[in-house]
Amino acid sequence: MSIDWQLAMVTAVRDETPTVRSFTLGLPGWAGHRPGQHIDLRLTAADGYSVERSYSIASEPERAGEVDITVERIPGGEVSPFLHEVVVPGDRLEVRGPIGGYFVWEAGLGGPLLLIAGGSGVVPLMAMARHRARAGSRIPARLLFSSRGPDEIIYRDELDRLAAAGDGFAVAHTLTRQQPPGWTGYARRVDEQMLAEVIEPLGAGVRAYACGPTALVETVANALVRLGLPPDRIRTERFGPTGT
Amino acid sequence: MGERFVTRGFVGRREDATSGPMGGDERRRRTPPGQYLTTDFPVLSAGPTPRTPLDRWSLSIEGLVSKPVSWSWAEFLALPARDWVVDISCVTKWTHLDMRWRGVSVDTLLEGLDLDPKAAFAIAWSDGGYTTNLPLADILNSQAFVAYEYDGKPLAPEHGGPARLVVPARYFWKSAKWVRGLRIQATDEPGFWESLGYNNRGDQWREERYTDD
Numbered sequence: 001m002s003i004d005w006q007l008a009m010v011t012a013v014r015d016e017t018p019t020v021r022s023f024t025l026g027l028p029g030w031a032g033h034r035p036g037q038h039i040d041l042r043l044t045a046a047d048g049y050s051v052e053r054s055y056s057i058a059s060e061p062e063r064a065g066e067v068d069i070t071v072e073r074i075p076g077g078e079v080s081p082f083l084h085e086v087v088v089p090g091d092r093l094e095v096r097g098p099i100g101g102y103f104v105w106e107a108g109l110g111g112p113l114l115l116i117a118g119g120s121g122v123v124p125l126m127a128m129a130r131h132r133a134r135a136g137s138r139i140p141a142r143l144l145f146s147s148r149g150p151d152e153i154i155y156r157d158e159l160d161r162l163a164a165a166g167d168g169f170a171v172a173h174t175l176t177r178q179q180p181p182g183w184t185g186y187a188r189r190v191d192e193q194m195l196a197e198v199i200e201p202l203g204a205g206v207r208a209y210a211c212g213p214t215a216l217v218e219t220v221a222n223a224l225v226r227l228g229l230p231p232d233r234i235r236t237e238r239f240g241p242t243g244t
Numbered sequence: 245m246g247e248r249f250v251t252r253g254f255v256g257r258r259e260d261a262t263s264g265p266m267g268g269d270e271r272r273r274r275t276p277p278g279q280y281l282t283t284d285f286p287v288l289s290a291g292p293t294p295r296t297p298l299d300r301w302s303l304s305i306e307g308l309v310s311k312p313v314s315w316s317w318a319e320f321l322a323l324p325a326r327d328w329v330v331d332i333s334c335v336t337k338w339t340h341l342d343m344r345w346r347g348v349s350v351d352t353l354l355e356g357l358d359l360d361p362k363a364a365f366a367i368a369w370s371d372g373g374y375t376t377n378l379p380l381a382d383i384l385n386s387q388a389f390v391a392y393e394y395d396g397k398p399l400a401p402e403h404g405g406p407a408r409l410v411v412p413a414r415y416f417w418k419s420a421k422w423v424r425g426l427r428i429q430a431t432d433e434p435g436f437w438e439s440l441g442y443n444n445r446g447d448q449w450r451e452e453r454y455t456d457d
Contacts, residue, residue: 007249042251044248234292
């Protein structure tokens with residue numbers, strides 16, 4: 001069965017940070033997805049010129065008939081500036097999916113769950129966190145989230161709420177470039193020591209998912225192997241330096 | 245979808261036909277459908293980068309061959325190698341033109357091995373458990389090589405070093421990183437990504453990204 005292109009209706013647009021925006025795509029025929037999967041998006045000009053990009057799905061599968069994508073605006077990019085500057089509710093976009101079957105976590109897979117994100121790499125991990133909450137899972141889960149500064153933390157308020165729910169989900173932030181006065185979180189790039197501290201309360205049998213820039217993911221995956229996680233329990237997704 | 249859908253307000257960023265060392269027309273002609281050009285070398289992998297010490301590394305050809313063969317790292321480096329300048333397309337949408345590698349042709353690896361007449365497929369397998377499947381017809385006749393240098397330098401671990409298979413005519417997941425062997429078979433057998441929704445053949449010019457594309 002092939003994955004056909006379908007027309008999505010943009011039903012909502014929401015700013016997450018000054019450079020990151022979420023789009024809700026209404027998909028009446030959506031067959032559902034698993035947290036961590038992505039969609040392909042195709043833009044076509046009047047003369048037939050077209051481009052495609054992949055975007056992780058941010059929303060949980062429990063929301064039927066629609067998905068959210070969260071897109072960072074890349075200066076000089078071809079697709080993300082269009083999505084940010086032109087697309088408004090009521091527009092239609094061609095998408096197909098869901099795609100990808102490895103970088104996926106569902107409550108049924110069990111835990112404990114360790115999520116490590118750099119910047120907009122948080123998007124597929126957010127689908128996992130939202131799914132965990134919506135499914136009523138009590139599987140212990142922790143997110144280590146690296147952002148440059150306080151204004152660049154994607155989903156900040158929602159992450160605060162998820163962590164305050166008392167159902168076993170915790171968030172540790174690190175701010176690598178700029179920290180607000182009184183900041184009590186981490187203030188450096190993710191390293192092995194930080195990972196050891198974040199993973200410690202989770203105990204044995206951790207499943208880890210890391211998504212972000214290549215350098216962060218490479219650091220995280222290597223450090224988790226040194227910390228004793230079996231390589232097949234470490235799943236990675238990276239975006240390279242192009243990011244357009 | 246029958247009639248082509250047009251995205252409201254989308255114009256796109258067109259290549260300047262005269263810019264760059266290569267004309268825009270030439271670059272467009274060499275860019276498969278749905279791909280964009282980059283000069284980076286993005287890293288994609290599903291898990292941690294495996295690190296096998298070179299003194300424990302070997303490359304094997306096994307399966308439907310009269311006699312399986314295995315080379316140590318030193319033996320592999322002693323095989324006839326050549327430079328390859330090829331265009332690479334990744335299913336994640338990037339295409340990088342004129343990537344310069346050094347490596348050993350699959351033809352060289354299979355030379356004198358006496359393939360069984362039933363041999364039709366190769367399963368490339370790697371450190372870390374990765375596999376990918378290829379018809380022999382897709383990797384013979386200078387269509388594939390095992391690379392150990394990229395851009396004049398030893399192939400970096402995150403790019404598949406010490407050695408990776410390179411099959412330029414297919415999406416890059418077929419170019420198994422950290423390759424350790426080819427298993428020759430009579431029957432096809434989906435590899436890692438081919439079992440997870442990606443296309444069995446992966447021809448970027450036919451845009452065979454996902455199952456049944």
